[in-house]
Amino acid sequence: MTSESVVVFINLRRTQLEYMPTFEAARRLGHGVALITDKTPVDLPDTIVREVVVVDTYDHEKVDAAADRIAGRFSVAGVVTWSDRDVTSVSRICARLGLPAPSVDSAETARNKYLMREAMAARPELIPRYARVTDVSELDQAREAVGFPAVLKPTSASGSKGIFVVHDEEELDQACTQLMTYTRPEVDSVFTDNPNELVLEGLLVGTEHSVEGFVHRGEVLIAGVTDKESTKEFCLETAQTHPSALPEGPLTSVQRLTETVVAEMGLDDCTFHLECIVDGTGTARLVEIAARPAGDFIASHLVTAATGVSFHENVLRVATGHRPIPVEQAHLHAGVRKVMAAEEGTFEGLEGLEEAGNVPGVRHIIVERAQGAAVRMPPTDYASSTLGAVIATGDSDAYLQERLQRATDLLRPRFTPREEG
Incomplete structure (x- = not known):
């Protein structure tokens, strides 16, 4: 074994715009990276990435063997993941290597939306009514416990996969039938550990927010609160802005909810991404919490741009047993707004890229779909309807919102319509 320090990454975020800053943060803190992944991305920085082990990361034994191989060659300073699917693997490996991470039980709770509700059962005022559903035969009992309107969703998916807002028995029956077909490992490997496990919960009404932060040796450090927008029907997130525009009272309610x-x-010794709803009285209630950094460019770009403190460096500080640098305040406003498909078909590209890129405040324009890609709408597909995104900054929330809207309005999708039949 060499004395070279590495942080083990289990998989990466989907785009290089999100994952490259994680490598750079490791380098600034004096660590190399050892990557355990399902598939090696192209053009990794080879002076930072010291080893890549390709395995099926849904196979726990293979992941553990890969971690042992890395620990036999390097001095492992910490283990991190950037998405929900691997949080239990992080805790399992860290428990064996004596490294900071949440307990395996806490990680499993953070991966399962039903167990999450059970963990909060002593504080019913902070969560919606809920019931577990594993078969169509359980719908009647779940409906009686929860009522309408409600949300039916898988207990282990992420990225708004499989979320149905239902208003009556017919919609609930249809949603359950679709989800029982969809939530199987042969359809999506994310359901390997708990196939056909759903949760029905009361629909929370209000404004949507997330909390980005850290827990270090029992101390909760909040880096900031993010405002969110999403579609009404399938809860696909369409915009994020940081910091939140919430007034002091509701903001305090969000912070107290987070600590509770x-x-x-x-949860301890981890990064977290909590999602909540603030109702008309200014009270925050839990949607879910993840024991990993946020996606949708929140962690990779928005928090860092708004606060001037590298969020990814703090992720690595916590993972390696060090206290993160506290965020005093946000000096700028940063946001992302997505370009969404309005129809199915073949994506031919985005027009207006140059004009949108020239809007003051725009930092990045991301094209999410490749030319010629098939675009399908939910519930057939929950990812391909996102065509692109704009990331921008500004000195006020109003300035930021206007720039994001102006830039996305300039981006015009080109489609070959889908042929019927």
């Missing part, structure tokens, strides 16, 4: 949830779930 972290404590009740026993």
Whole structure:
């Protein structure tokens, strides 16, 4: 074994715009990276990435063997993941290597939306009514416990996969039938550990927000609160802005909710991304919490741009047993707004890229779909309807919102319509 320090990454975010800053953060903190992944991305920085082990990361034994191989060659300083699917693997490996991470039980709770509700059962005022559904035969009992309107969703998916808002028995029956077909490992490997497990919960009404932060040796450090927008029907997130425009009272409610949830779930030594709804009275209630950094460019770009403190460096500080640098305040506003498909078909590209890129404040324009890609709408597909995104900054929330809207309005999708039949 060499004395060279590495942080083990289990998989990466989907785009290089999101994952490249993670490598750079490791380098600034004096670490190399050892990557355990399903598939090696192209053009990795080879002076930072010291080893790549390609395995099926849904196979726990293979992941553990890969971690042992890395630990036999390097001095492992910490283990991190950037998405939900691998949080239990991080905790399992860290428990064996004596490294900071949430307990395996806490990680499993953070991966399962039903167990999450169970962990918060002593604080019913902070969560919606809920019931577990594993078969169509359980719908009647679940409906009686929860009522309408409600949300039916898988307990283990992420990225708004499989979320149905239902208003009556017919919609609930249809949603359950579709999800029982969809939530199987042969359809999507994310359901390997709990196929056909759903949760029905009361629909929370209000404004949507997320909390980005860290837990280090029991201390909760909030880096900021993000405002969110999503579609009404399938809850696909369409925009994020940081910091939140919430007034002081509701913002305090969000922060207190965060501290309570972290404590009740026993999370420690990790980054977290909590999602909540603030109702008309200014009270925050939990949607879910993840024991990993946010996606949708929140962690990779928005928090860092708004606060001037590298969020990814703090992720690595916590993973390696060090206290993160606290965020005092956000000096700028940063946001992302997505370009969404309005129809199915073949994506031929985005027009207006140059004009949108010239809007003051725009930092990045991302084209999410390749030319010629098939675009399908939910519930057939939950990812391909996102065509692109604009990331921008500004000195006020109003300035930022206007620039994001102006830039996305300039981006015009070109489609070959889908042929019927």
